[in-house]
Amino acid sequence: MPTDPYWNHNTHYHPWILEQVPEHARTALDIGCGDGLLARKLATRCDAVLGVDLDGHVIADAPVAPNVHLEKADFRDLDDTFDLVTTVATLHHVPLGEGMAALRDLVAPGGTLVVVGLWKMRPVDYLTYLPALPLIWARDRRHRRCLGGPEVSLRAPRETIAEIRAAAADHLPGAVVRRGLMWRYTLLWHRPR
Numbered sequence: 001m002p003t004d005p006y007w008n009h010n011t012h013y014h015p016w017i018l019e020q021v022p023e024h025a026r027t028a029l030d031i032g033c034g035d036g037l038l039a040r041k042l043a044t045r046c047d048a049v050l051g052v053d054l055d056g057h058v059i060a061d062a063p064v065a066p067n068v069h070l071e072k073a074d075f076r077d078l079d080d081t082f083d084l085v086t087t088v089a090t091l092h093h094v095p096l097g098e099g100m101a102a103l104r105d106l107v108a109p110g111g112t113l114v115v116v117g118l119w120k121m122r123p124v125d126y127l128t129y130l131p132a133l134p135l136i137w138a139r140d141r142r143h144r145r146c147l148g149g150p151e152v153s154l155r156a157p158r159e160t161i162a163e164i165r166a167a168a169a170d171h172l173p174g175a176v177v178r179r180g181l182m183w184r185y186t187l188l189w190h191r192p193r
């Protein structure tokens with residue numbers, strides 16, 4: 001397992017993502033891979049990992065690793081399937097329904113989709129985070145010396161958690177959507193064989 005060069009609210013979810021890697025997973029795709037940190041971690045569990053990102057610069061600067069191939073591409077243009085598909089803080093960069101449908105089509109039968117995403121928070125959503133604030137603050141503080149990450153394009157999320165759950169019910173039946181720490185949600189879906 002590579003030592004993380006930095007920590008942020010996205011890498012916070014990497015251990016959880018790795019726990020979701022199925023035993024049988026040989027091929028993995030990380031969408032919006034940035035500098036490939038998650039792709040390199042997935043390569044310790046899968047034989048071949050493809051990372052795609054629209055940003056060619058961040059990919060060009062990424063460290064090289066065995067079993068990992070990073071490529072400038074829009075995930076909606078891919079036509080292969082993978083045993084595992086992951087995407088962190090990226091789904092809100094594309095229209096939600098289109099993005100979910102594209103994710104679904106990239107998962108091989110029997111494969112797993114793992115999403116860590118952002119949603120548009122309403123004032124009431126911020127209120128529900130109040131009890132978690134000490135925990136978030138403690139995590140931020142624990143990692144304050146290595147806070148950081150690659151320079152990637154950011155975008156404000158446009159859909160509420162209710163809209164994300166509704167889209168998941170349409171496109172990824174059976175998906176489990178949960179709100180998590182760090183203002184993120186997780187989505188886990190297994191494609192039937």
Ligand SMILES: C[S@@+](CC[C@H](N)C(=O)[O-])C[C@H]1O[C@@H](n2cnc3c(N)ncnc32)[C@H](O)[C@@H]1O
Pocket residue numbers: 010011031032033034035052053054055058073074075076087088089090093094149150152153154155
């Ligand atoms: C907020 S960054 C997250 C990067 C990384 N996953 C992380 O956790 O640090 C979102 C990334 O998604 C990429 N992206 C946006 N739309 C994309 C698309 N349609 N296909 C592939 N990558 C995309 C952006 O270039 C950006 O690097």
